[in-house]
Amino acid sequence: MNWELIFSNAVYVAFSSSAAAYALIAIGINVHIGYTGLLNFGQAGFAAAGAYGMAIPLATFGWHWTAAIGSSIFFAILLALLLGAPTLRLRSDYLAIVTIAAAEIIRISMMSVRFTWLTGGTDGKKGFADFLVDSNPFGDNRYQFFAQSVNGYSLYITIIGWILVAIFGSLVYFMMRGPWGRVLRGIREDETAVRSLGKSVTKFKMQSLVLGGVIGAVGGIILASEKQSAQPMEYGTTLTFFAFTIVILGGLATARGPIIGAVIFWFILQFVDNVLEQATRNEVVPTWVVNGNNFGQVKFILAGFALALLVVFRPQGIYGNKREMSFDSR
Amino acid sequence: MTKRILDVENLIAGYIPEVNILNGCNVHVDEGEFVGIIGPNGAGKSTLLKALLGMCGVRDGTVHLNGENVTGLKAHELITKGVGYVPQTNNVFPSLTVKENLEMGCFLKPEVFEQRLEAVMEMFPKLRERAGQKARGLSGGERQMVAMGRALMLEPKLLLLDEPSAGLSPALQDEVFLQCRRINKTGVAILMVEQNARRCLQVAGRGYVLDQGKNAYSGTGRELLQDPNVIELYLGSLSRATGG
């Protein structure tokens, strides 16, 4: 068992651009659920809107990358408006159902065989990352992090990703600290009361939905940029589920929660994966427990199990406030 | 020598860990007595009933029912020992008819249902009129009657009432209090927690004033109604005007 590789790989993944992307996606979910109480179960849809919203104009229509990013943001906002307009005036359950459906619709549409010329189909949309490859200062170099080897392009995207995490994380922090954030938190507690104080609740909810959706879209862009491909499989319910676990792990409605949560979540997941992979290869664990074919599923079992335990024993996550949690039980 | 039905000694209880609502409460009810519990919000009145019925954590102290230690026993176990309970809210099954609600009250002893149904309907003639109507269609006062009737189906020796007058119009509140007195006169001991302190002390034989989870004052209903401290702190000057 090569522990040095196990650890350094897990640390590498924990700080990789994937983790940064998930941190962004989780920050978006945090804005929705943590601060505003909006049940968005389709954040994967926003991530997809971000990824494809940039990839398609760039690859198929040859837009400039700045315009493509603009288009990505535009589609995220459009999605938020489409989801919110019919549901925000109704009970929160409706938004939940609509978002689940929307995310799946987007994913399945992007897989469509008919429009493969546009969406890339099941293989995913490629050919949009040239501007990133060209601007990469690290070139083709390989860097060594303990036993883990890192290539220059990955490093580049990773740095961009975490810079964006810092930007959006701080932005959300400052926004929520101000009066607007207070209104959102009020809406989370009791919409009707906030309405009686003269606030147009629907307007605020829509603003929150747009903000969280756009941040999720940026996360989607990072995910696609790393692999230089926007793949529909990436933007399924697993993404939303992982992002939720990250938000709860870090602590709902906290600024650092989604960020630290992403790092820890991916570390643990990758660590377990590495351990099991080596264990099955070196036959440390009996094959009837886990073997080379199925160890990959174990990390999903683990994630689900961890989420359940978290919710029961430490619902406030790492940075959350225990006293706040106690109100729901009464 | 009248039997002591309920003896609560030094009860300490609460919902969230580390936060006690009851801080050493002492209450007793003798056979056939009508005892009222009044006090400000947050004093622990409802918590007392919930603690008796095992619906919130008892941290110290004892509860004895007819001499038997029942501290922490769950509600359904206490019902079998002759205790009836009427909660403040959600006390009827809205989709069931009046008769079905009463039947639910007799669930543990279906063999006496017909006889008890007749007895309860004697006491509440209105229920006989509305026997086939779904409970959700009843007015507040009628629902309260169904809830009380249901609690009486198993012929309890002790009836626990949680703010029976809550949300009712003055006419109905008066009706409820007089009804409770009538029930008491048939031999059922009553422990009633109330917000309408004045009426409660007028119909109860004895009363306790709870404040911050502890006993503040106790005595007969009349004594408490005339106690200047109780009036000042718990009854309000209005009752001075209307003469208690």
Added chain:
Amino acid sequence: MTPAKQVIADAIPGSKKQDPILRVDGLRREFGGLVAVDIAHLEVQRGAITALIGPNGAGKTTAFNLMSGFDTPTNGTSEFDGVDITGVQGHELAQRGMVRTFQLTRVLTRLTVLENMMLGAVGQIGEKPWTSPFRFLWTKQEDEIRERSEALLKRFKLDHVAGEYAGNISGGQRKLLEMARALMVEPRLVMLDEPMAGVNPALKQSLLGHVKNLQSEGMSVLFIEHDMDMVHEIADWVVVMAEGRLIAEGTPDQISSNRAVVDAYLGEHQGTSFLEDA
């Protein structure tokens, strides 16, 4: 307490008032086949404290919701301060000076008492997503709002729990908070839905005082209540509803002796004692 304001009007349902702050006409709310509210005409006198009483299920809270924009009437028009407000939504009416509280208190549990209050201020420019991150834009307003909040909290004797989560304060304190918070909106008409419900008698006195103060500060008050002592103590005028309609209007004394009202609502025993001679 300041003396009651005399309301000079006929003691009949739907009577005209000298200077109405609120007027409704033909207000009707149907739920499927059920008519919950059917008020032909109602006028509320400016500057007076008006009580709305009646049995449960009479439609009082529904009428409240209709008048305050939290429900849409099937039919009918309303006027606030001479301006037509038919169909205007709740949050906008609050901005225009009509605030209401709720029967079951709606405090914002995971916000502090002070935050609950500050949320009540109307027109804080920091309440937009693009201004919120920049403290210098809204900090002056925030300070003013905080001062107003703290003054109100002091008045309602809640200043010592200002930093506490609203979910942690007692039921009576929540009532006070909801009333204090409503005043942050700087309303002209305050509509209170059963402000005394679940409040122990000692706290009732202080709540009554606060309601009287609203009047002395020039606000009009309309409140729903079951507590007839309260009604007698502070109401200048009483409106009685039953089965969705207005059945009586008048001063508290006139209402207490109104046969129809006694039968429908007050009961024969009001004012008598149930103490049995030992």
